[in-house]
Amino acid sequence: MCWKKCGGGSRHPGRSGSRVRYDYAVVGGGIVGLATARALGRQHPGATIILLEKEMGPAQHQTGRNSGVIHSGIYYTPGSLKAQMCAAGVQSMTAFCEEQGIAYEQCGKVIVATAPEELPQLERLYQRGLDNGLKVQLLSAEEVRAYEPHVQALKGIRVSSTGIVSYRQVSAALVDLLRDSGAEVRFGVKVERLTASADGYDIGTSAGDFAARVLVNCAGLHSDRVARLAGADPRSSIVPFRGEYYELRPERRSLVRGLIYPVPNPDFPFLGVHFTRMIDGSVHAGPNAVLAFGREGYRKLDLNLQDLREVLANPGFRALARKHLREGAKEMLRSWSKATFVRSLQRLIPDVTAADIVPCAAGIRAQALSPDGKLVDDFLLIDGPNALHVCNAPSPAATSSLEIGRAIAARVPGVARRRSFSLTRQGVPA
Template sequence: MRYDYAVVGGGIVGLATAHALAGRHPGARIVLLEKESGPAQHQTGRNSGVIHSGIYYAPGSLKARMCAAGVGSMMAFCDEHGLPYEQCGKVIVATAPEELPQLDRLYDRGLQNGLKVQKLSGEQVREYEPHVQAIAGIRVPSTGIVSYRQVSAVLVDLIRARGTEVRFGVKVERLTPTADGYEIGTSAGSFAARVLVNCAGLHSDRVARLAGTDPRSSIVPFRGEYYELRPERRSLVRGLIYPVPNPDFPFLGVHFTRMIDGSVHAGPNAVLAFAREGYRKADVNLRDLREVLANPGFRTLARQNLREGAMEMLRSWSKATFVRSLQRLIPEVSADDIVPCAAGVRAQALTPEGKLVDDFLLIDGPHALHVCNAPSPAATSSLEIGRAIAARVPAAPSRPTLSLTPQGVPA
């Protein structure tokens, strides 16, 4: 069968894209291909479940715009489909005087991004989080928590109900351009599609190259390792507690997150994973590792961040060091209070010059659109990303060509 649209990737961005395509183009023939046995098996199902506010992102960036809109659309989606979520808010706290200028910059950025943010003294921080040690903070009330696995499961049901074919256990192995689309070779045979949408996450750069498109970056996998507070110590955390992030590093620092099931996670750190799906320290994929180590951009990044990288590695192997990071926020936490829990891997795009791509990266190609960088807050923004993609691909079947802006999304 020939399809109008083929979406590669069954994480929340791929599912949201298929959902938006089916809604915008009724009657179109759509197939979603996912190599795993079910949806949300990687970044989507292994993150902290935060509905991000958008405070961290550069004003006017795709992240800032889509995240701000995504908060409302994600919560509305949950209301419509009876999914549990909570708009619990979060505090970002400074624990040392040298962090105050960056805290002020974050506050200003929040205002620029249209957020209702509140400056807090140390005493006011403790009104929200009594166990936190801080000299100042910011309250971000729009932040929430949800299970993105549950959201993804509902999306699967919705897109199937609209006639989209969802094929799990199907790995894309080759892409052959044709006069009016692609021949898609997979582990389950061939598929033909007029338009390809690449939402392959950890493998998005490889899928883009299979399609003959330069992704202008390479995916570097960073593992985020978490601990969980023992049930009897969950009372130490009421909501979400974040440190002031390092402005030169794309990660938010070790923090506390109350999950929608009531558990409290502490983390993550950010260490190089030796496999794109390397959720354990012992996971090694030689192809993945060779690609990273041979990448001149990664070598540049490593040289420029030796101190931060060494600290992340030490925190990975030393529970005592991890605990000391947590104690900067909550001094009462001890090593006996936390136990290891599941890790995640962030698919972070890196340019050949050694710069971490700090925005969503959507690249157009002949009859295709490639989502080549969609780490956090992509889950929060997923419904908006899906709508933006659906708005740019042509209606089926009357328009045979694809025309996109340079960034692949509306200005």
């Protein structure tokens, strides 16, 4: 069946009534959506592609508000999508930056144990790094200070492949590449309605109606809602966790040379506050992890009643909150008390004082939560007829974005041959 009279390979979208028709529609203008649209165009030369983003520019949420780290993959379960795509993503992301003239630096990081009870977990983390094929080095206290003179630690791990970059700059370059290739990138266009049709999806938006043979949902904070609009079961719900940061005053940046992380608490699903030197030379301290009262609630008092009602009515969230009640209370205290936040930082660098740091912009982690109250640990890709939904892509999704895009594009050819397709292995790309 021909998609339009001029053939599926035309760069000009067809029309049916008032709807503009495309071969592929990508929802979401964060780095994963942009990378996916680019990968689709490279995999299917001549295909008509549109990317729809409700904000007025790219990378306005998770992508543009994260710490800008090119992650090594040391934390992730061997064999998981995160571990595989992150390791490959380090290579593809740095190669992309080289090609596009985007500043980056592989400065490495240290993960440090500051108390005796953290040493067994540090050893396990070192072994995981080896299992994931990384170049990791165990450090004595003296060796830690050789890399980070102001850090107080018992032992540490050096991960040399970790780097820093501006993902906003990477996203801007992807937008330019998409437009140069003939793809259409539309900002300020909110998807409001999705209706499955014989030929794909009718897409109702704030800027009119479109249609596409294939829908790819990369909507991040709203990915579960977009999946449901399309009639898919995301098997999870997004819970927004705000991560708040402070920034070292310029005259105190010398306290940090690169990236300094604590040993993560194995019973709490976040990495703990740490120090990150950004590509612009600034140094950020954080983030904590507190429930946001809205999916885009970047400030403490931001409130979206619909979002908050959804979270509080979710039995899975209530189970999660009960399990992590003590740690959650500590995170809330750290959110409201600068002195408590500083004490957490002083475990890594005792010389840091409250006068050395000032608040800076927060970010929100779009974390998928399963109905049984467990945080979805891996990237989660859900298939539907003529559609694929990226329903969990928190960190290290930015590092892995080019690999995620390639994995999605590699599954799409089946759609071009059949009216519908289905992913294997419970929605995970083979």
